[in-house]
Amino acid sequence: MSNATIEKSLILNASPETVWAYLTDKDKLGAWFYAAKVDLEPGQDYVLVDNPEAGSTDRKCWGTVLEMTPCTHLKYTFTINPLNGSLTTVTWKLEPVRGGTKLSLVHEGIEAAAGEAAMGLLFGLDSGWDRHLANLRASLAPDN
Numbered sequence: 588m589s590n591a592t593i594e595k596s597l598i599l600n601a602s603p604e605t606v607w608a609y610l611t612d613k614d615k616l617g618a619w620f621y622a623a624k625v626d627l628e629p630g631q632d633y634v635l636v637d638n639p640e641a642g643s644t645d646r647k648c649w650g651t652v653l654e655m656t657p658c659t660h661l662k663y664t665f666t667i668n669p670l671n672g673s674l675t676t677v678t679w680k681l682e683p684v685r686g687g688t689k690l691s692l693v694h695e696g697i698e699a700a701a702g703e704a705a706m707g708l709l710f711g712l713d714s715g716w717d718r719h720l721a722n723l724r725a726s727l728a729p730d731n
Contacts, residue, residue, distance in 0.1 A: 591698035591705050593713050596691040597720055601727040603658040603681045606688045609723060610661055610679055619722035621647040629655045633663065650674060665694070669708055673700035690723075692716060 599606055609615045613623035621635035634649040650664035653676075661679040666672060675696040682689040694712060698705040 591695075591709050593694040593697070593709070593716060594692065595716055595720060596689060597724065598684060598687055598689050599724060599727050600687045600729060603683050603688045605727065606681055606690055607658045607661075609726065611655070615726075618726045620719050627652050627655070627661070627663070629653075650677075666700070669704070669711075670700050675700050690720075692720070 601609075609619060611627040613626050616623045616627075616635065621637055623633055623635050625631070625633070627633050629652050632649070632651050635647050637645055637647050646668075648665055648667050650666055652661070652663045654660060654662040659681050663677055664674040665677045666674050675694060678693045678695075680691040680693075682691075694716065697709050697712065
């Protein structure tokens, strides 16, 4: 596999400040991705869980926040159970556009982390990001 990097971009009908909150605020993360136990902070570990309001503590993904420049750049390590503790890297870039924000995602290191299982995991992560980004777009819709 020559390029096991997932890259996605979308235009959102919200300011960079609002999009930033949805990427880093523990409660807003749960509206489109998975809920966090704490807000994302530089140098801190994070854990995202599914359905915490029902008492679930099942980790969906976790890692460490590596870099944060508010409203412009966020980078963190990222792992899930199928990676058996191996880490990948997710980078978000926010750019203001007239009336909204261009949000770009780069998820890399999948092939190195997953080895022989990389292609199957790449397909799963790619479709998962599609679903989550669609949820983010819906969460930021003007009628919400």
